Structures are given as structure tokens and as C-alpha cells.
Amino acid sequence: MELDERKKKILYAIIQNYLETGEPVGSRTISKYTDLNLSSATIRNEMSDLEELGYIIQPHTSAGRIPSDKGYRFYVDTMLTEKEREVEELKGLLLEKDEKMDTLLKRVARVLATNTNYAAMISSPQYHRNKLKFIQLSRIDARQLLAVIVVEGNVIKNSVINVEDALDDETILKLNILLNTHLNGLTMEEINLGMISAMKQQAGIHSEVIADVIDAVAEAIKADEDLEIYTSGANNIFRYPELTDNKERASELITTFEEKQMLGELVQETLADENNTGIQVYIGDEAPVEGMKDCSVVTATYELGEGMKGTIGIIGPKRMDYEKVVATLKTLMNQLDTLYKK
Amino acid sequence: MELDERKKKILYAIIQNYLETGEPVGSRTISKYTDLNLSSATIRNEMSDLEELGYIIQPHTSAGRIPSDKGYRFYVDTMLTEKEREVEELKGLLLEKDEKMDTLLKRVARVLATNTNYAAMISSPQYHRNKLKFIQLSRIDARQLLAVIVVEGNVIKNSVINVEDALDDETILKLNILLNTHLNGLTMEEINLGMISAMKQQAGIHSEVIADVIDAVAEAIKADEDLEIYTSGANNIFRYPELTDNKERASELITTFEEKQMLGELVQETLADENNTGIQVYIGDEAPVEGMKDCSVVTATYELGEGMKGTIGIIGPKRMDYEKVVATLKTLMNQLDTLYKK
DNA sequence: TATTAGCACTCAATCTATTGGAGTGCTAAC
DNA sequence: GTTAGCACTCCAATAGATTGAGTGCTAATA
Numbered sequence: 001m002e003l004d005e006r007k008k009k010i011l012y013a014i015i016q017n018y019l020e021t022g023e024p025v026g027s028r029t030i031s032k033y034t035d036l037n038l039s040s041a042t043i044r045n046e047m048s049d050l051e052e053l054g055y056i057i058q059p060h061t062s063a064g065r066i067p068s069d070k071g072y073r074f075y076v077d078t079m080l081t082e083k084e085r086e087v088e089e090l091k092g093l094l095l096e097k098d099e100k101m102d103t104l105l106k107r108v109a110r111v112l113a114t115n116t117n118y119a120a121m122i123s124s125p126q127y128h129r130n131k132l133k134f135i136q137l138s139r140i141d142a143r144q145l146l147a148v149i150v151v152e153g154n155v156i157k158n159s160v161i162n163v164e165d166a167l168d169d170e171t172i173l174k175l176n177i178l179l180n181t182h183l184n185g186l187t188m189e190e191i192n193l194g195m196i197s198a199m200k201q202q203a204g205i206h207s208e209v210i211a212d213v214i215d216a217v218a219e220a221i222k223a224d225e226d227l228e229i230y231t232s233g234a235n236n237i238f239r240y241p242e243l244t245d246n247k248e249r250a251s252e253l254i255t256t257f258e259e260k261q262m263l264g265e266l267v268q269e270t271l272a273d274e275n276n277t278g279i280q281v282y283i284g285d286e287a288p289v290e291g292m293k294d295c296s297v298v299t300a301t302y303e304l305g306e307g308m309k310g311t312i313g314i315i316g317p318k319r320m321d322y323e324k325v326v327a328t329l330k331t332l333m334n335q336l337d338t339l340y341k342k
Numbered sequence: 343m344e345l346d347e348r349k350k351k352i353l354y355a356i357i358q359n360y361l362e363t364g365e366p367v368g369s370r371t372i373s374k375y376t377d378l379n380l381s382s383a384t385i386r387n388e389m390s391d392l393e394e395l396g397y398i399i400q401p402h403t404s405a406g407r408i409p410s411d412k413g414y415r416f417y418v419d420t421m422l423t424e425k426e427r428e429v430e431e432l433k434g435l436l437l438e439k440d441e442k443m444d445t446l447l448k449r450v451a452r453v454l455a456t457n458t459n460y461a462a463m464i465s466s467p468q469y470h471r472n473k474l475k476f477i478q479l480s481r482i483d484a485r486q487l488l489a490v491i492v493v494e495g496n497v498i499k500n501s502v503i504n505v506e507d508a509l510d511d512e513t514i515l516k517l518n519i520l521l522n523t524h525l526n527g528l529t530m531e532e533i534n535l536g537m538i539s540a541m542k543q544q545a546g547i548h549s550e551v552i553a554d555v556i557d558a559v560a561e562a563i564k565a566d567e568d569l570e571i572y573t574s575g576a577n578n579i580f581r582y583p584e585l586t587d588n589k590e591r592a593s594e595l596i597t598t599f600e601e602k603q604m605l606g607e608l609v610q611e612t613l614a615d616e617n618n619t620g621i622q623v624y625i626g627d628e629a630p631v632e633g634m635k636d637c638s639v640v641t642a643t644y645e646l647g648e649g650m651k652g653t654i655g656i657i658g659p660k661r662m663d664y665e666k667v668v669a670t671l672k673t674l675m676n677q678l679d680t681l682y683k684k
Numbered sequence: 685t686a687t688t689a690g691c692a693c694t695c696a697a698t699c700t701a702t703t704g705g706a707g708t709g710c711t712a713a714c
Numbered sequence: 715g716t717t718a719g720c721a722c723t724c725c726a727a728t729a730g731a732t733t734g735a736g737t738g739c740t741a742a743t744a
Binding site: 110133134136138140141146148150156158160231232233234235238244247248250251252254255257258259 | 475476478480482483488490492498500502573574575576577580586589590592593594596597599600601
Binding site: 380381382383384387401402403404405 | 686687688689690693694695696
């Protein structure tokens with residue numbers, strides 16, 4: 001048995017109705033709502049077929065039908081290809097270039113959450129492909145050095161290095177030159193261990209101290225450790241009884257938002273997806289995050305200049321307003337894009 | 343009518359029983375549990391008095407009694423003065439000096455939450471009294487300067503400054519000297535506007551550019567904006583039906599944990615309390631945070647070296663195990679103290 | 685005078701029918 | 715292939731009935 005055109009229409013109508021009401025939908029409703037001009041009995045037959053095909057589910061005998069994950073998948077796929085709802089206005093978002101990265105991201109998360117009434121997350125941009133722009137060691141103390149590393153896009157990292165023997169100004173100057181000549185202009189990936197050991201050799205005399213220093217610098221350079229994730233609107237899950245009626249589940253969800261590492265997987269997966277059409281939808285089990293089996297997740301990859309990629313995600317119930325969410329995300333991406341071009 | 347010794351004993355017993363069970367406690371229970379050897383009828387009379395005095399409440403006729411906020415207050419006060427439960431072990435906390443501040447604080451929050459089964463928060467230490475240790479401007483680009491500010495205790499702040507006209511190395515050197523001679527060794531509070539304008543004057547020639555630079559430095563120095571607050575265990579509220587049965591309230595609480603600014607007030611209030619015995623208990627309305635009317639909050643001020651003060655808080659239901667929480671907090675403070683002394 | 689036993693009363697919580705209605709599946713007719 | 719009709723199912727809501735923990739009051743007791 002295949003999905004003919006009529007079945008598709010009916011399935012679409014069922015899901016749309018369910019998204020609106022959150023209640024199981026019966027044959028009579030569809031018979032009246034759609035312009036198919038079919039009696040409820042006919043719809044019933046078709047629904048029976050759709051259930052057999054796995055697109056819809058009956059919570060119990062004598063109840064209407066609700067979409068299965070497969071059904072949602074059908075809906076999302078056809079929706080994304082066929083419809084192109086004009087982009088909505090994003091309320092309350094004013095982006096300014098000078099804003100600091102973290103406050104900007106926090107604000108974006110909040111605006112997304114309040115505009116959609118779902119939970120929102122946003123990851124700080126990863127800058128793997130970016131070039132090292134500036135390295136500097138300074139002495140702040142007899143026994144302490146400060147390493148400042150600046151990457152293109154003005155991402156800055158600091159690291160305090162404890163040294164056993166005091167270094168004189170000249171040594172520090174030499175080290176600075178050594179570091180900059182070797183490393184400047186390189187991307188994170190181009191810096192390898194061989195290079196570092198070569199530098200250690202060149203540094204020669206103070207090898208003990210210098211090894212420490214270079215190690216610390218290498219440590220500071222490692223990018224992946226500062227994948228920051230900001231969330232907002234976790235409280236929105238309380239709007240959807242199917243997510244909060246079971247307290248275990250609710251607690252699990254809240255934990256996921258609070259202990260953000262788990263969301264990290266979502267970020268990785270979204271970024272990894274190469275044939276990236278921009279927006280991805282995970283329904284139920286499809287999401288790579290434990291404890292989101294009852295949710296749907298819509299993610300998007302944003303870009304703030306070359307190589308500065310991050311992930312945005314909206315987490316809500318399966319019956320979320322996919323159209324609106326997708327439209328909202330698209331608006332946002334546009335805004336972030338213009339922001340960078342300014 | 344006053345609280346005689348017997349009434350106190352009964353009240354104490356009622357509250358303790360309620361803390362254990364979470365159920366309204368009746369006269370018969372008290373009659374059996376305590377060693378007062380009084381019949382339930384007598385207890386009833388006493389309870390009637392206690393209710394009149396406002397220490398306990400009857401949720402409805404023919405129900406047992408539960409403590410009022412005033413009752414809790416009595417309990418906490420007598421408990422804190424009389425009992426000194428030996429300090430419990432804190433499971434899973436290994437503090438190391440070299441750990442970065444933010445990961446340290448996150449871990450402390452998590453350990454507190456898992457040890458107590460309540461929600462925990464911890465604020466980054468405020469360093470008002472700390473001295474400026476090191477300031478440096480560097481050029482990272484024709485049009486961009488990087489300001490690095492280090493404060494005693496190795497708190498580091500960066501700020502990228504855009505300048506219209508390129509500065510030559512000499513100017514930057516001069517600026518560095520100017521900044522360091524004027525500001526080094528000063529506390530945040532000792533730096534005032536008069537001083538800054540004096541510096542602007544001295545800088546003289548490049549006044550336009552220099553004004554920008556000094557403004558940016560002043561901006562970066564402002565301490566209050568980086569009051570970071572870390573939370574953990576928000577999900578624990580689901581353990582206590584009285585906090586989550588009403589979804590509105592639950593949602594409000596979760597929001598408070600997620601949007602951490604509100605917790606900031608708690609931090610301010612705790613730090614402000616001068617006659618600080620170390621640990622404070624807020625019951626219901628007493629807490630300065632909206633949306634915690636059904637909660638109790640236990641806060642403590644920790645100190646990591648002179649002037650580096652921060653706030654720890656445990657948020658749970660009113661019927662929390664105050665003794666355990668207080669003991670746990672005390673252990674923690676000890677550990678933080680030893681950590682600093684190392 | 686303080687304490688207690690005894691009893692009537694109250695009220696939330698729990699259980700048990702009972703009912704109404706939304707919805708289905710099936711069959712027979714169109 | 716479509717539809718009307720009907721018996722059937724099952725949830726959800728409602729209304730009693732029942733239970734039990736707990737109270738307040740009174741009268742007896744130490």
C-alpha cells in the first residue's frame with residue numbers, strides 16, 4: 001500500500017489539526033474541515049490505512065488519531081519543501097555590532113524563547129578555521145606570566161602561567177618573538193605537536209621553563225573546551241502538559257538544560273552535518289540527546305564570518321508549530337548575517 | 343499567652359515530624375512520639391494554643407497541623423543556637439588550587455546540589471577590595487587595541503578597543519606607563535572619575551584617541567557587571583510536590599534559576615549583612631527574591647582570601663532539612679578556606 | 685486546676701457506579 | 715468506491731457513598 005494523494009491530504013490535515021488542538025482528531029472533524037467532500041466513514045477507512053502504514057496512532061480504541069513520529073517526519077518534510085511561509089518579524093531583537101559576544105548570544109536565546117514559547121539554546125561560535133592573530137606573554141609577577149591569545153574575530157583567551165625561576169624581560173621578549181614568528185597567521189588545525197617540539201628545541205637554554213610556557217600556550221589554544229552554551233525559556237516546557245505531567249521526564253528535561261554538556265552533542269551533530277540545508281528537524285528519538293524522546297528539536301547553523309559557526313536550537317513538544325519555528329530561525333539567521341556584514 | 347517550655351517542646355516535635363513526613367501532623371502522633379507522656383487530648387489543647395499564637399496552621403478543619411513561617415522561624419532559630427550537629431562529609435568534592443575559578447564554582451554548586459537534594463547556587467567572588475595588579479595595552483591590528491587588566495587573585499579581563507587613528511608603538515608604550523603608574527596597586531573603589539580626567543589631561547596631545555582608550559579601560563574595570571552566578575540541581579524541585587504541583591509556581595522557580603539576575607539580589611543582600619554570623623536562613627517571604635514564597639533559602643558567605651567574597655545558597659522547600667543543609671554549608675566553607683590557605 | 689476519656693462532628697480522600705459522548709469498525713445499500 | 719446506519723468501546727466527568735484521620739467540646743478524674 002502506498003500513500004496516494006488523497007491519503008497525503010488527509011494525513012496532513014490530521015497532523016495540522018492536532019498541532020492546533022493537541023487533542024486526538026476524529027474522522028468527522030476531518031470530513032468537515034477539509035475540502036475533500038468525503039464522509040466521515042470514508043475518512044475512517046483511510047485513517048485505518050494510515051494507521052496500518054504507521055503514520056498515525058490511536059491512543060486507545062474509540063479515540064481519535066494522533067501523529068506518530070513517522071507522521072511528524074512526513075509533515076515536516078513536505079512542509080519544508082512545499083511551503084515557504086513569509087518570514088515573520090522577530091519581536092524585540094536589536095542587534096548591535098559592538099555588543100559582547102556572550103551578552104549577544106544570551107539575548108538571542110531569550111528573544112527566540114519568548115517569540116516561540118519554546119525552549120531555546122545557542123552555542124558560542126566555534127572558530128576552528130580562524131587564524132591566530134596575536135600572542136603575547138607578559139610578566140605580572142615574579143613567578144607569574146600572563147599569556148594572551150587573540151584569534152581572528154577577536155576571540156580572546158587568557159592563561160596565567162606559573163614559572164619556577166623568574167624570567168627577565170629579554171627572555172620574555174625572545175619568547176614573544178619566537179611564538180609570533182612561528183604561530184601567527186596559522187589556523188588552530190595547522191598547529192601540530194611537531195611544530196611545538198621544534199619550538200621547544202629552538203628555545204634551547206631555558207628549556208625547562210620554556211617547555212612549561214609553551215605547554216600552557218598550547219593548552220590555552222585548544223579550542224573545543226570553551227564551547228559555551230546559553231539557554232533560555234526552559235520554563236516554557238510547562239506550557240505543554242505532555243512534557244510536564246510526568247515529573248520524571250520533566251525533571252530530566254530541566255536537567256538537560258541546566259547541565260548544558262548534553263546539549264553539546266546536539267551542537268556537534270548539527271555542525272557535522274555537511275549537506276547542510278541550514279535547518280534540521282529532529283523528532284523524538286532522532287535527536288542525539290538523551291531525555292528528549294518526547295520532544296522535537298529544530299536546529300540551525302549560524303555563521304558570523306568565515307569559519308565562525310555556531311548552532312541554534314529550539315526545543316519543544318512534538319506538536320510544535322514547525323512552520324513558525326522554521327520561519328523564526330530563518331529571520332534570525334538573516335539578521336545575524338547582516339550584523340556580520342556591517 | 344507565652345511559649346512555655348512544654349509548648350516549645352510540642353512545637354519543635356510538630357515541626358520535626360512534619361519535616362520528615364511532609365504530612366500534617368496530628369495530636370495523637372505527638373502524644374506517642376514524644377517523651378512528654380501526655381494524652382492526645384492535652385496535646386490538642388496545646389496545639390490549639392500554638393495555632394492561636396500563630397506558630398502552626400490547620401490546612402482545613404479536621405486535618406493535622408503544619409508549621410507556619412513563624413513556626414519555621416522558631417525552629418531554625420532554636421536549632422541554630424542550640425544544636426551543633428557534627429559536620430558531615432561532603433561527598434565527591436576534591437578541591438584543587440589550580441583549578442580555574444569558573445569550573446571550580448560549577449563543581450561546588452553541583453556537589454552541593456547532589457549532597458543535599460536541593461537546588462544550589464554560587465556567585466563568583468566579588469573583588470571590590472582587591473588591588474589592580476597589571477594593565478597592558480597592545481596593538482593587535484592597525485585599528486584595534488587590546489586592553490588586558492589583571493587584578494590580585496588573577497582575575498583577568500580583556501577589552502578590544504577600536505581606534506580611529508593608528509597609534510604608533512611609542513604612544514602605546516607611553517599610555518601603558520601612564521596607566522600603570524596611576525592605577526597600579528589601587529582598589530577598584532579608589533579609582534574615581536577625578537583621577538580618570540586627570541589622566542586624560544596628562545595624556546594631552548592625542549586626547550581624542552586617548553579619551554576613548556581610558557573610557558574603555560574604565561568600562562572594563564567596572565566590577566559589578568561580571569557577577570556570575572552558577573546554579574545546579576534545579577531539577578531537584580521536582581522532588582517536592584508542594585513546589586511543582588502548581589505549574590505556574592514551578593515555571594516561575596525554574597525561570598528564576600535560568601535567568602540568574604534575580605538571584606543576584608540574594609547575593610547582594612547576603613553580602614550586605616554586616617553582622618554576619620556566616621549563615622542566614624530566609625523562610626518564605628523573607629527571601630528578597632520574587633517567586634520563592636514557597637521556598638526556604640539558606641545562604642552563606644564564603645571568602646577566598648581578603649576581599650574575595652561570594653555567596654552560596656541552597657534553595658528548597660520550607661520543610662527542608664535545615665540541620666543537614668547548615669552542616670553541609672559549614673563543611674564546604676572550611677574546605678574553601680583551607681583551599682585558599684594552601 | 686490540670687489532665688484525660690469519650691463522643692459527635694468535619695472534611696479530604698478514595699472508591700464505585702452511572703452516564704454521556706466522541707469515536708470506531710463493520711455491514712449493507714447506493 | 716462511497717456512504718449511511720448501527721452496535722460497540724472506552725475515556726472523562728459526575729455524583730454518591732464510604733472511610734479515616736483528626737478536631738473540639740464536655741464531663742469525669744486525679
